[in-house]
Amino acid sequence: MIDNFFILDFSYDVVENKPVIYIWAIDKNNDRVVLLEKKFRPYFYVLVDENANIEEIKKEILKLSKSYSPITKVEEVQDKKYFGSPVKVLRIETVIPAYVRVYRDEVTKINGVKNVLEADIRFYMRYAIDNDLKPFYWIEAEIEEAKENNFRVKKVYELKKINRIYEDKMPELKMMAFDIEVYNKYGSPNPRRDPIIIIGVWTKEGGKQFLADKYDDIKAIRDFINFVQTYDPDIIVGYNVNNFDWPYLLERANIRGLKLDVGRRINGEPSQGVYGHYSVTGRLNVDIYGFAQSIQEVKVKTLENVADYLGVLPKEKRSLIEWYDIPKYWDDEKKRDILLKYNMDDAKSAYLLGEVFVPFGIELTKISGLPLDQLSMASVGYRVEWLLMREAFKYNELIPNKEEREYESYEGGLVISPLPGIHEEVTVLDFSSMYPSIMIKYNIGPDTLIKGDCDDCWVSPAGYKFRKEPPGLYKNVLQKLVKERKEVKELMEKTTDEYERRVLDARQRALKIMANAFYGYMGWLGARWYSKEGAEAVTSWGRAIISEAAKMAKEKGFIVVYGDTDSIFVKGKGDVNSLINEISTKFGLEIKIDKVYKRVFFTENKKRYAGLTEDGKIDIVGFEAVRGDWCDLAKQVQINVIELILKTGKVDDAVKYVKSVIFDLRRYNFKIEDLIIWKSIDKNLDEYDVTAPHVVAAKKAAKAGYLISKGVKIGYVIVKGAGKISDRAEPYFMVKEKNKIDVEYYVDKQIIPVAMRILEGFGIKESSLKTGGVDILSFFKK
Structure with a gap:
């Protein structure tokens, strides 16, 4: 039987000593289903010395085989590269995913083994990478209906074969927000002592609350569990729920003899996973707090502050109560309605923030492949890394291991000293995505770095050399992102459908953010594809370009009042468009007018200025108003x-x-x-x-x-x-x-x-x- 499915998430379990991957999905009839992948097996790679005896190493590896999870296959793999260079490598397959780590440690000790690679990739993500599967894409698959059904889904299928992966309109996803209030009369909440008095939920149908019987929270927790099971949301959102609500609910339910059975697998409870997120099986638990961390303008990132800043629920339109006063409002029958409204406003704020952030998060997931619940809590570096891991597989590049590294400093972008005082009519010329463009133009990356002599290399002002051909991993991936963003923006201009336009806009913003994050990732100490040399090369080329662009502006009669990393601030009566064309032609990089300040002032300090744009908006950079305590x-x-x-x-x-x-x-x-x-x-x-x-x-x-x-x-x-x-x-x-x-x-x-x-x-x-x-x-x- 062949059918089509929209992927939501992945998980896995070991059933009868064999791994089963669950693909949580929605079918064309809008029914929630799960596909069982039972054939895929865990594996990792072994990098061997060039002169080593492959057959002897294979024998030594097979001797390590254990009965509970035997080594089922050891084979030499051709055409694999490591940091761009061909290598001799073995692929080792076993049965139980957890045994990959066991074998990794033992194989490392064998003579002739240089390194063990890709043993730290989560099993279901390994499957997704190898099959190019990402959440929020459709698949056409050959399936067979399974008899087992200990899941809260309409149908369970055994997956036989995936015929194709494609993009199509998303089904409507059911979203639910929740927020809990705790009776903590003696300081910060303690789940062993303090009951949950209110659990508020918000959906597109409105709000609902589950209340404790005075101080007995069994009924409130049980009613919440029943609601989640009945409403059956695809996405559960909340604010700081990974740090507070979920762990508190779990421990409180356990103390009261309840199982927090809110997932799509029966008798499954939320569990803490990577990046600190809580996984709710078959549903996407999205903590909006993770997305809110990127809002630099909001220093104290409380739910009410973020909701107020984004305008989804202004403070003057909601109930506000200090956390330490909650017991007083609960105990006083006359004030309890205020507390109930406060809780409902929190749940509603979380839901409305979900409507703001989830569409953008979905697009980031479609690019990186990192499931939405993990993505909301993962740093930008990890989002970039998962994209690189997927692309590396396509290019036969082995994925490096994570390493502990000591901090290394390097010179950043050029800052041209400002001319202090007030300036009128200042134009800001900005190089569009300067650092990604430099990385593409000069093929920068750890796999293209040449440390010896090179006849056909780009040489950076910092002295580092990068081969011109073939393209490295960074260049290949960045070119894809840039090309797709251009195509998406062209589609935006053509479409007249408002919904489609919003989706495309979220997509192009996600593509831009991912591309712009590559330079920072390359210089991140936690990066698998870390390269200090690459990061220094990028900034050295950037400094040279900004310095020369400022010189060209002065030659055309402009006064350069400031410059920072990838932009210059100019004023004067020269021809701005002519200057833009000359700079763009010389460097092969796009430069455009970012904004025009009607009035701007600078202090003597770099990276500290404020400007009034022509449309009345005020930009403040570097002052305490937007930084500091x-x-x-x-x-x-x-x-x-x-x-x-x-x-x-x-x-x-x-x-x-x-x-x-x-x-x-x-x-x-x-x-x-x-x-x-x-x-x-x-x-x-x-x-x-x-x-x-x-x-x-x-x-x-x-x-x-x-x-x-x-x-x-x-x-x-x-x-x-x-x-x-x-x-x-x-x-x-x-x-x-x-x-x-x-x-x-x-x-x-x-x-x-x-x-x-x-x-x-x-x-x-x-x-x-x-x-x-x-x-x-x-x-x-x-």
Whole structure:
């Protein structure tokens, strides 16, 4: 029988001492199904010395065979390459995936064996790579209906053969979001002690809540399990659920004698996998928190902050409760509705953020092949690596092992010193994807690096040589990404269907991000295809190009006011289009107008500027407003100072504004939450010798019964009193009265410093902000 299936995910198990791969899918009738692949077997490669006796090594390997998982095949494989060079290699096959690691360690000790490769690739991903299968693609397959069905699916099939893989319209995927609230009266939640009082879920049909019977959460957990089984979502989203909700639910269910049976395999519970994600069998558990890490503008990445920033649920339209107040709202019948709304708003926010991030994540999965639940938590480096692993297989390139490496520094991109002050009508010329373009043009990669003499090589300004032909792994893959993105953008221009346009836009953005990540991956110490030489070569060519482009701009009558890595900022009355054509022709790289600033100002420091674009948008780069651990009021002051200068050009207006903020602070006209300073706890509290303010605040919180663990952010305020500032740092939730706040600390150490980062460049003295106060009569003058 032949049918078509849309792939969602992969998993595997060992059944009766044989591995079975599960392909979770949707058929053409929109039914959820699972395909069983029973023929595929685990294997790995052995790299042998060029002069070694292959037959002797084969015999030694076969002697290692164990009855539970015998070595079923040892064969020499032709045409394999390792870092671009032909090698002599053996392929070793066994039965049980876990035994690959056992045999790897033993085979390494055999004389004549140089290395063991590809023994650390997860079994189901090995199968997906070898068969070029990726989630969210369709397959046409020859199948046979299976009798077994201990799954929550419509049909179970045994997979006989895959005829073709193709792309077609996706079926509608059912998505569900959830969020839990815990009754933690004695500090941070402890699943052995504190019950789950509310589990909120949100779907496209709306919200639903499962409540504890006062403090007994058995019914709430059981109702949640039943809902998931009945609603049968393909995707479950949540915010920080891998770090909190799932492990808490699992332990709490276990304590209450329940099995958190929410997957599509009956009696299967979520389990923690790679990258810290929890796997829900047959469903995609997507933690939106992983995607939110890329939003640099949001420093404290709470659910409400991210939802507010992206506009899916603004703070003013939702209920907000401090986590430590949850028990009070639960115990008070009059306030409980507020808590219920707070939980529902969290579940709804997670769902709406899922609608923002999941389509983009799907496209990244279709490129990298990394399943969506893992992809949401994996770093950009791992996403690139899985793509490279798939492509390496196609080019007969063996996949290198992961290695421990010591940190190595190298020179980065060129930064042309800025011309301080305000500039009008500045054009930013940006090289499109400069580093990927350099990598393609000069065939850069660890497999193309030549360390000896070379007659036909590209030689970088840093002195490294790369062969011109044949193309290396990086060049081959990058060319594919660039070519596909161009094709996708062309399709975008032609389509009139809004849904298709959104899908294509997500696709082209995903392709761009993946391509731009290759340079960073190559210089990442954890990369399998790491190359310090390659990374240095890329930046050296980049510096040379930017330097020469700036020189060409000056020769055409422009003033270069700034330059950074892959862009130059120019002003003047020259012909910009003519300059673009000359630069593009000379270097064979695309350069375009990225934006035009109506007004922009620079300090004397590199990588620190702010500009007002022609459409009224303000860009802020390098100031505390978009980086650093400053309180919200300080950040807002700096943003407002920047806006006043850019929009009016009047520095005096900015000075008056800063004075008015100081005046309000001294009158206690502020919100305590605007003065909170957030800082990460990077190690266990008992490991800290220093008495930094955030450490002192964290220790005070811990002493008061709040569990403060490594990796969390602590929010603190500075209060009045004697002694060092550190000693006066208090957890924000332990300070209720405004008059306890040390206002002068915030004036001297927060407001004035961030304002002066901008104003000192215009000759403003710190004393002019501190003295004179504000003329009260000026408030009445219009």
